[in-house]
Amino acid sequence: MKTLTCPECGNELRIFEGLESIECRICEKEYTLTWENDNVSLSPLVRELTPAEKELQRLLSDFSKEWMKGPTPEQKKIIEDFLMDFKRSRDEQTETEKREAELREQYLKKKAEHHG
Numbered sequence: 001m002k003t004l005t006c007p008e009c010g011n012e013l014r015i016f017e018g019l020e021s022i023e024c025r026i027c028e029k030e031y032t033l034t035w036e037n038d039n040v041s042l043s044p045l046v047r048e049l050t051p052a053e054k055e056l057q058r059l060l061s062d063f064s065k066e067w068m069k070g071p072t073p074e075q076k077k078i079i080e081d082f083l084m085d086f087k088r089s090r091d092e093q094t095e096t097e098k099r100e101a102e103l104r105e106q107y108l109k110k111k112a113e114h115h116g
């Protein structure tokens with residue numbers, strides 16, 4: 001049996017003759033063991049991605065590419081139309097408020113004249 005130090009956490013790894021991989025019991029990092037004569041060395045285990053993980057990576061990369069391109073002309077039109085509508089309704093709102101303020105002023109004036 002040999003002992004090596006876990007590069008990740010410093011834990012002592014106990015390695016039995018002929019073992020091909022080991023997982024550190026402290027930090028749970030996995031290592032591949034390479035035997036050369038009587039010496040053993042370890043390298044971090046690189047796990048192959050599963051097909052689902054590969055597909056997810058591809059989707060994420062496609063998505064970020066699309067995102068970087070910005071909106072399509074159709075999407076731009078929708079956004080512009082929405083902003084136009086928003087501005088129009090806000091202008092209408094302001095017009096209504098102005099009209100109401102005028103009416104209120106006229107009313108108050110009339111009321112004052114009546115009582116005065």
Ligand SMILES: [Zn+2]
Pocket residue numbers: 006007008009010011024025026027028029
């Ligand atoms: Zn460790």
